[in-house]
Amino acid sequence: MTDRIHGGNCLKRNIIDFSVNTNPLGLPKGLSDIISKNTDRILRYPDPSSERLKRKLAALHRVGPENITMGNGSIELIYLIPAAFKIKKALIITPTFSEYEFAVRSNGLNPAFFNVSEKDNFNINCGKLSERLPRHDAVFLCNPNNPTGSVLHNDDVLYLSRLDRKRKGLLILDEAFIEFNTDSKRTTIISEAVKNGSLVILRSLTKFFAMPGLRLGYVIGHKRIIERIVKLQYPWNVNGLAQLAGEKVLADKVYMDRTRLFIAKERQYMFERLGNVKGLKVYPSSANFILCKLVNAPVQGSGELTQRLLRKGIYIRACGNFRGLNDKFFRVAVRRRDDNNLLINSIEKALR
Amino acid sequence: MTDRIHGGNCLKRNIIDFSVNTNPLGLPKGLSDIISKNTDRILRYPDPSSERLKRKLAALHRVGPENITMGNGSIELIYLIPAAFKIKKALIITPTFSEYEFAVRSNGLNPAFFNVSEKDNFNINCGKLSERLPRHDAVFLCNPNNPTGSVLHNDDVLYLSRLDRKRKGLLILDEAFIEFNTDSKRTTIISEAVKNGSLVILRSLTKFFAMPGLRLGYVIGHKRIIERIVKLQYPWNVNGLAQLAGEKVLADKVYMDRTRLFIAKERQYMFERLGNVKGLKVYPSSANFILCKLVNAPVQGSGELTQRLLRKGIYIRACGNFRGLNDKFFRVAVRRRDDNNLLINSIEKALR
Numbered sequence: 001m002t003d004r005i006h007g008g009n010c011l012k013r014n015i016i017d018f019s020v021n022t023n024p025l026g027l028p029k030g031l032s033d034i035i036s037k038n039t040d041r042i043l044r045y046p047d048p049s050s051e052r053l054k055r056k057l058a059a060l061h062r063v064g065p066e067n068i069t070m071g072n073g074s075i076e077l078i079y080l081i082p083a084a085f086k087i088k089k090a091l092i093i094t095p096t097f098s099e100y101e102f103a104v105r106s107n108g109l110n111p112a113f114f115n116v117s118e119k120d121n122f123n124i125n126c127g128k129l130s131e132r133l134p135r136h137d138a139v140f141l142c143n144p145n146n147p148t149g150s151v152l153h154n155d156d157v158l159y160l161s162r163l164d165r166k167r168k169g170l171l172i173l174d175e176a177f178i179e180f181n182t183d184s185k186r187t188t189i190i191s192e193a194v195k196n197g198s199l200v201i202l203r204s205l206t207k208f209f210a211m212p213g214l215r216l217g218y219v220i221g222h223k224r225i226i227e228r229i230v231k232l233q234y235p236w237n238v239n240g241l242a243q244l245a246g247e248k249v250l251a252d253k254v255y256m257d258r259t260r261l262f263i264a265k266e267r268q269y270m271f272e273r274l275g276n277v278k279g280l281k282v283y284p285s286s287a288n289f290i291l292c293k294l295v296n297a298p299v300q301g302s303g304e305l306t307q308r309l310l311r312k313g314i315y316i317r318a319c320g321n322f323r324g325l326n327d328k329f330f331r332v333a334v335r336r337r338d339d340n341n342l343l344i345n346s347i348e349k350a351l352r
Numbered sequence: 353m354t355d356r357i358h359g360g361n362c363l364k365r366n367i368i369d370f371s372v373n374t375n376p377l378g379l380p381k382g383l384s385d386i387i388s389k390n391t392d393r394i395l396r397y398p399d400p401s402s403e404r405l406k407r408k409l410a411a412l413h414r415v416g417p418e419n420i421t422m423g424n425g426s427i428e429l430i431y432l433i434p435a436a437f438k439i440k441k442a443l444i445i446t447p448t449f450s451e452y453e454f455a456v457r458s459n460g461l462n463p464a465f466f467n468v469s470e471k472d473n474f475n476i477n478c479g480k481l482s483e484r485l486p487r488h489d490a491v492f493l494c495n496p497n498n499p500t501g502s503v504l505h506n507d508d509v510l511y512l513s514r515l516d517r518k519r520k521g522l523l524i525l526d527e528a529f530i531e532f533n534t535d536s537k538r539t540t541i542i543s544e545a546v547k548n549g550s551l552v553i554l555r556s557l558t559k560f561f562a563m564p565g566l567r568l569g570y571v572i573g574h575k576r577i578i579e580r581i582v583k584l585q586y587p588w589n590v591n592g593l594a595q596l597a598g599e600k601v602l603a604d605k606v607y608m609d610r611t612r613l614f615i616a617k618e619r620q621y622m623f624e625r626l627g628n629v630k631g632l633k634v635y636p637s638s639a640n641f642i643l644c645k646l647v648n649a650p651v652q653g654s655g656e657l658t659q660r661l662l663r664k665g666i667y668i669r670a671c672g673n674f675r676g677l678n679d680k681f682f683r684v685a686v687r688r689r690d691d692n693n694l695l696i697n698s699i700e701k702a703l704r
Contacts, residue, residue, distance in 0.1 A: 006397075006400070006587070020396075020397065022395070026395065027391075027394060027395060031391075031394075032391040032392075032394070035387070035388075035391045035394065036387075036388035036391060039379075039383075039384040039387045039388060040384075041565045042379060042383075042384070042387065042562075042563045042564075042565040042566050042597070043374070043378065043379060043562055043563065043564070043565060044372075044564065044565050045358075045372065045564040045565065046564075046565055046567075048358070072424050072428075072567075072589060072591075073586075073588055073589075075586045075587060075588060076424075076586055076589070078586070079584075079586040083435070099586070099587070103586070106583060106584050106585075106586075210394075210395055211394045211395065212394075212395070212396065212397040212398075212588070212592075213393045213394040213395060213396050213397065213398055213591060213592030213593065214394050214591055214592070214593070215398075215424075215588060215589075215591045231458060232431075232458050233458075234425075234427045234428055234430070234431040234451070234455070235358070235427060235451070236425055236427060236564070236567060237424060237425075237427075237428070237567075239424075239565060239566055239567045239591055239593075239594065240564075240565030240566070241565065241566070241591075241593060242591065245394070
């Protein structure tokens with residue numbers, strides 16, 4: 001079992017945190033004010049099942065409110081799903097977000113792993129994967145994937161989900177980072193999920209709207225799928241300020257469009273510049289972060305690099321504790337240009 | 353199965369809400385400002401397991417941080433406990449908070465019920481209860497009890513928990529309302545819980561500190577008991593603003609003392625005045641609410657009374673959907689004197 005270490009745990013102030021994958025533009029305009037002016041929400045119980053927010057999300061995704069249930073972060077839903085569907089043999093596509101494994105284990109099960117190869121740039125070989133499917137009743141797939149940034153084309157996801165449908169398995173598709181993609185509307189397979197009872201889609205509002213402190217995620221699926229999850233949920237799971245924030249930010253199309261363009265441009269810049277650093281291999285990413293590998297670099301590993309950068313006030317995510325990766329790998333978030341330049345220059349110096 | 357209806361769901365403004373059992377003094381002084389000035393907390397992930405807050409609570413209760421785990425409201429913990437202890441035969445002492453039943457059922461089990469009699473003023477007969485214990489592996493007990501306000505003396509709770517210990521059962525003691533009691537330090541059996549692995553104590557910060565919108569609860573028990581619950585918990589379950597608020601309010605001794613004196617005095621006042629209303633029976637309470645019963649009153653039931661009072665801008669909690677009660681019962685929270693007078697006068701008029 002891997003260590004339970006995550007990005008975003010750097011609690012020291014004045015450190016530029018590249019370990020956390022949230023929107024570098026900061027909170028949507030006016031959100032801080034809205035929270036400040038509505039502290040009376042604290043005095044009242046939240047709506048037990050976040051009906052208003054659910055309806056807004058349903059409208060945004062053109063599904064029914066019965067196709068959605070909210071979570072205290074999508075992590076609540078990740079932990080509920082194995083119990084809700086009485087999963088017995090889960091397959092996790094690695095390297096990936098380590099909490100799928102912890103969620104499965106917390107339900108008393110040992111997951112199996114399908115390792116995506118470094119040689120394939122961490123892209124999934126769907127043919128090989130489909131051979132493994134029949135022996136499992138659930139597959140966890142993160143798309144775009146954390147920490148590799150690789151993305152599976154929606155034709156492939158559809159193919160997998162339909163295979164699952166035939167054999168009555170469940171595809172748990174975590175689209176936590178898909179909104180950062182300019183292609184997100186084309187890439188998502190939400191329209192399939194509401195029809196196909198073998199597919200659930202996890203979404204996060206935390207990362208895209210830079211509000212991880214509030215906790216807000218949701219799951220989209222067929223009505224029957226949602227009912228099974230809701231049955232295990234406790235009331236008032238989403239706090240009142242998260243509900244308020246969620247309702248407000250979904251109306252901010254300017255922030256959404258600006259973010260996607262910003263990330264696309266800045267990611268390309270980082271990809272090119274990091275790719276030119278001697279001793280570094282950089283993997284193509286469709287998310288708001290980039291996976292890098294030390295290749296013949298003059299440091300022991302990403303642990304040592306992390307320590308060196310920390311002295312310069314920069315924190316990166318060493319990836320040695322991801323199953324399927326090793327101490328040569330690290331992940332950096334896409335941030336604003338000044339920060340990104342500081343990161344790139346500092347890495348260059350450290351690897352000189 | 354009873355309907356899933358709760359107090360505190362009255363979303364209309366300008367209604368005085370007696371259905372919700374939170375502190376009538378409102379937020380502790382300065383809390384609203386602290387939230388307003390710290391909206392940058394939204395931008396950061398919360399501490400995944402609320403370590404700072406846990407340490408403060410541990411110091412307050414004179415236990416170790418290993419004896420506590422935090423919940424997204426105590427309701428998160430109520431739902432986790434049946435799974436964490438693989439409970440098979442749960443006994444719920446009724447009438448009580450309906451979520452114990454829902455939590456047990458959401459884990460796929462049918463609970464049994466020990467009905468406390470109206471004739472005994474809803475006080476538990478410990479002799480009779482102890483006869484039922486051997487056939488169950490877990491007992492849910494709310495102390496003081498919601499909605500009856502009755503309290504079990506700590507000698508009796510100790511007696512029950514030690515019976516549980518002998519037969520390796522679990523006593524789940526919900527002390528969500530105990531802090532409202534001037535006797536709370538004497539009544540709680542926290543010091544026993546950290547030694548006795550057959551006892552867990554649930555606590556809420558939501559109700560006493562009037563911040564149900566933020567969600568904050570915890571459980572205290574033996575280190576081994578806590579470990580079993582933590583194993584099922586997902587990270588970042590408590591949001592950053594709830595953590596911040598929790599840390600601040602625990603230092604406000606003035607608010608705590610003032611609340612206890614205020615509730616004791618105001619509850620006594622309400623008990624006496626409501627007790628003098630013709631057509632009403634009132635039950636003694638050790639919490640911040642009072643259970644009332646319509647006796648030969650000129651209304652059909654508490655549903656009709658609720659509708660009549662709503663027209664006057666007052667909302668009470670009809671208790672017809674509590675297992676073990678019926679449509680003759682309703683519950684009112686202890687609020688400020690002006691509100692309480694308005695309630696009492698309006699009930700008097702309605703029952704004339």
